[in-house]
Amino acid sequence: MFKEFDPINNKIFRIINNKGAVINEKWKPKIDDAKLIKAYKDMLYVRTADQMAVSFQRQGRMFTYPPNYGQEAISQALSMVWRKDDWLVPAFRELGAWLAKGATMKEVFLYFMGYEDGTVFKNAQNILPISVPIASQLIHAVGLGYAMKYKKEDKVVYGIIGDGGTSHGDFHEALNFAAVWEVPVVFIIQNNQYAISLPLKKQTKSINLAVKGVAYNIPSIYVDGNDLFAMYAAIQFATDHSRAGKGPVLIEALTYRKGAHTTSDDPTKYRTKAEEEEWFKTDPIDRLKSYLKIKKLSKDINEEKLIEQYKKEVDRQFTEAENYPKYKLEDVFNYLYTDMPDDLRNQMVEHENFLKWKEVRK
Amino acid sequence: MNMVQAINDALDIKMAEDKEVVVFGEDVGVEGGVFRVTENLQKKYGSDRCFDTPLAESGIIGAAVGMCAAGLRPVVEMQFSGFLYPAFNQIVSHAARFHNRSRGRYKMPMVIRMPYGGGINALEHHSESMEAFYGHTPGLKVLIPSTPYDAKGLLTTAIESDDTIIFMEPKRIYRAIKQEVPEEKISIPIGKSKVLNEGSDVTVIAYGALIREVQKAIVLAKQAGISVELIDLRTIYPLDKESIAKSVKKTGRIITVAEGPKSFGVGAEISALMNEHAFLHLEAPPKRVQGFDTIVPLPMGEHFYMISPEKIFYEIERTVKF
Numbered sequence: 141m142f143k144e145f146d147p148i149n150n151k152i153f154r155i156i157n158n159k160g161a162v163i164n165e166k167w168k169p170k171i172d173d174a175k176l177i178k179a180y181k182d183m184l185y186v187r188t189a190d191q192m193a194v195s196f197q198r199q200g201r202m203f204t205y206p207p208n209y210g211q212e213a214i215s216q217a218l219s220m221v222w223r224k225d226d227w228l229v230p231a232f233r234e235l236g237a238w239l240a241k242g243a244t245m246k247e248v249f250l251y252f253m254g255y256e257d258g259t260v261f262k263n264a265q266n267i268l269p270i271s272v273p274i275a276s277q278l279i280h281a282v283g284l285g286y287a288m289k290y291k292k293e294d295k296v297v298y299g300i301i302g303d304g305g306t307s308h309g310d311f312h313e314a315l316n317f318a319a320v321w322e323v324p325v326v327f328i329i330q331n332n333q334y335a336i337s338l339p340l341k342k343q344t345k346s347i348n349l350a351v352k353g354v355a356y357n358i359p360s361i362y363v364d365g366n367d368l369f370a371m372y373a374a375i376q377f378a379t380d381h382s383r384a385g386k387g388p389v390l391i392e393a394l395t396y397r398k399g400a401h402t403t404s405d406d407p408t409k410y411r412t413k414a415e416e417e418e419w420f421k422t423d424p425i426d427r428l429k430s431y432l433k434i435k436k437l438s439k440d441i442n443e444e445k446l447i448e449q450y451k452k453e454v455d456r457q458f459t460e461a462e463n464y465p466k467y468k469l470e471d472v473f474n475y476l477y478t479d480m481p482d483d484l485r486n487q488m489v490e491h492e493n494f495l496k497w498k499e500v501r502k
Numbered sequence: 503m504n505m506v507q508a509i510n511d512a513l514d515i516k517m518a519e520d521k522e523v524v525v526f527g528e529d530v531g532v533e534g535g536v537f538r539v540t541e542n543l544q545k546k547y548g549s550d551r552c553f554d555t556p557l558a559e560s561g562i563i564g565a566a567v568g569m570c571a572a573g574l575r576p577v578v579e580m581q582f583s584g585f586l587y588p589a590f591n592q593i594v595s596h597a598a599r600f601h602n603r604s605r606g607r608y609k610m611p612m613v614i615r616m617p618y619g620g621g622i623n624a625l626e627h628h629s630e631s632m633e634a635f636y637g638h639t640p641g642l643k644v645l646i647p648s649t650p651y652d653a654k655g656l657l658t659t660a661i662e663s664d665d666t667i668i669f670m671e672p673k674r675i676y677r678a679i680k681q682e683v684p685e686e687k688i689s690i691p692i693g694k695s696k697v698l699n700e701g702s703d704v705t706v707i708a709y710g711a712l713i714r715e716v717q718k719a720i721v722l723a724k725q726a727g728i729s730v731e732l733i734d735l736r737t738i739y740p741l742d743k744e745s746i747a748k749s750v751k752k753t754g755r756i757i758t759v760a761e762g763p764k765s766f767g768v769g770a771e772i773s774a775l776m777n778e779h780a781f782l783h784l785e786a787p788p789k790r791v792q793g794f795d796t797i798v799p800l801p802m803g804e805h806f807y808m809i810s811p812e813k814i815f816y817e818i819e820r821t822v823k824f
């Protein structure tokens with residue numbers, strides 16, 4: 141697969157087209173029908189939750205949020221391939237992957253309401269917190285990979301980054317370290333074609349992003365990230381490769397950020413409606429739906445009912461998040477060190493005294 | 503004019519006046535910056551003078567060093583001060599040292615602009631106030647305006663300076679304060695503080711967004727019969743120690759107010775200086791009202807961290823009653 145789709149030739153790896161028809165039988169992964177139907181439902185859930193997050197932000201009930209709209213297939217494919225105890229190293233725009241790992245929408249809401257607790261993902265096994273400084277997390281994935289190898293743990297590490305992040309030194313350091321150390325890391329670039337306002341063509345002169353792995357001698361592939369089948373096949377191949385001890389793999393997943401960069405961004409400033417409409421045709425959920433229709437697998441899916449049910453569930457979790465215990469002063473101080481220095485404790489006590497004074501003065 | 507417009511105005515004037523001024527950073531061109539500070543500059547001056555870079559802070563500052571060596575005057579934007587760290591090496595190891603290393607052969611007339619500070623309900627890394635890093639770094643000067651007028655005047659001077667300037671913009675008040683600002687060029691000298699309020703009981707030193715909070719505290723202090731002298735530092739390095747000492751000699755008490763972590767911060771430096779320069783005039787220990795030595799909490803806990811007028815008044819009262 142990686143030979144046939146050498147990124148040097150700039151040929152994209154794709155299994156189904158925008159209409160859901162299979163165009164590449166040779167590499168089509170075997171996924172049973174029930175699993176595909178579940179994948180469709182999972183993506184629909186993620187999309188519903190994502191859109192509700194945007195609307196909660198608009199209502200002023202949480203703060204800045206980065207929508208995932210249009211990028212759902214990448215996380216979904218990942219969650220269908222990984223083992224529960226493999227590692228996930230997130231950036232900040234792979235909601236489906238967090239949820240599949242065991243995070244809850246309640247936690248996600250908490251994080252974007254402004255609680256650190258929200259990114260602990262305490263019921264998710266082997267996941268790092270959300271990482272905001274672009275590209276920096278990718279080197280952590282390499283370190284995890286080294287540790288897995290050193291401890292002879294049979295686990296693969298998945299590191300996520302955006303297209304903009306590939307311009308950063310950290311991205312290149314991560315690739316180089318991973319290759320030199322031959323660690324079990326699968327790098328996934330979510331190429332949604334924008335880094336805030338900057339379109340990919342101004343981000344890089346490379347013919348695609350996967351080609352950046354070639355120089356590091358990392359098997360790399362340029363994949364249609366809105367094609368669940370292609371993503372599944374590529375991640376499966378990469379995972380097998382890494383798990384077999386053959387070192388890292390780089391996957392570029394071409395997608396499109398259908399929403400804004402974050403809720404504070406306005407894409408009309410830097411891209412056209414016409415462009416958006418063109419790319420909206422590649423929507424990953426629509427494509428899978430078309431595929432299911434062709435295969436007559438969609439009869440039993442009642443989308444409206446599902447969405448209604450999902451909305452209720454997401455609402456319930458949002459309410460729980462809104463009723464989360466109040467943030468306490470000690471939450472600011474408790475976790476900075478394993479063992480709080482006296483000086484820091486004094487700062488906390490001093491502030492408590494001030495708060496008492498304020499209370500009395502009222 | 504608000505502070506965003508005032509900064510834009512200073513950039514506009516300097517770009518018109520001096521062809522060597524170039525403006526670049528992440529999203530500063532087409533988008534005009536995520537806070538719209540560089541709005542319209544690309545339209546007006548072309549994309550070879552105001553442009554977007556790939557996403558890489560180290561690349562931005564490193565390239566600016568090379569441009570400076572060739573005689574350009576780059577004014578670069580770090581999208582948030584919390585995203586400057588990938589460029590720390592280029593700033594500390596090169597921008598701050600090149601003039602010294604080359605024994606004056608290469609000047610580094612660059613301005614590194616960045617929004618800083620908390621109080622905007624942001625995600626992690628978007629709220630910190632780490633001016634002490636830069637004040638601590640030999641070879642850098644650090645400016646922080648508190649009003650649109652000062653922002654325009656200080657940035658103008660910064661762009662004209664032949665040294666590397668860290669220009670930190672208190673984003674919480676980007677649009678909160680409107681003020682008459684002259685249309686023509688204005689300049690405010692580097693290293694000069696400004697007395698905003700004269701008083702006799704205690705000197706309060708502040709800068710940036712906290713000036714407003716101190717002004718509110720002064721109202722509370724007045725009700726309690728305390729007379730406060732407020733000095734807006736405007737330049738963090740080099741510190742205007744003469745003016746501070748002069749005021750402290752008059753009031754006998756000093757409180758510094760700053761949002762960054764308390765330990766090894768701006769307040770620590772000022773109180774050390776006052777021990778050196780006004781020791782015999784001090785009637786109370788110098789007091790630092792600063793952020794905790796913690797990470798700025800996410801929005802739900804941020805109110806604990808942010809310095810309120812009450813907190814400032816509380817410390818004013820304790821210092822005066824000492």
Ligand SMILES: Cc1ncc(C[n+]2csc(CCOP(=O)(O)OP(=O)(O)O)c2C)c(N)n1
Nearest residue numbers: 233272273274302303304305334335336585
């Ligand atoms: C080191 C660093 N610089 C700047 C930023 C501000 N910022 C947040 S997201 C973003 C664009 C990221 O683009 P990309 O990597 O393509 O990911 P996307 O947001 O499109 O998922 C920028 C510049 C940051 N978070 N970290």
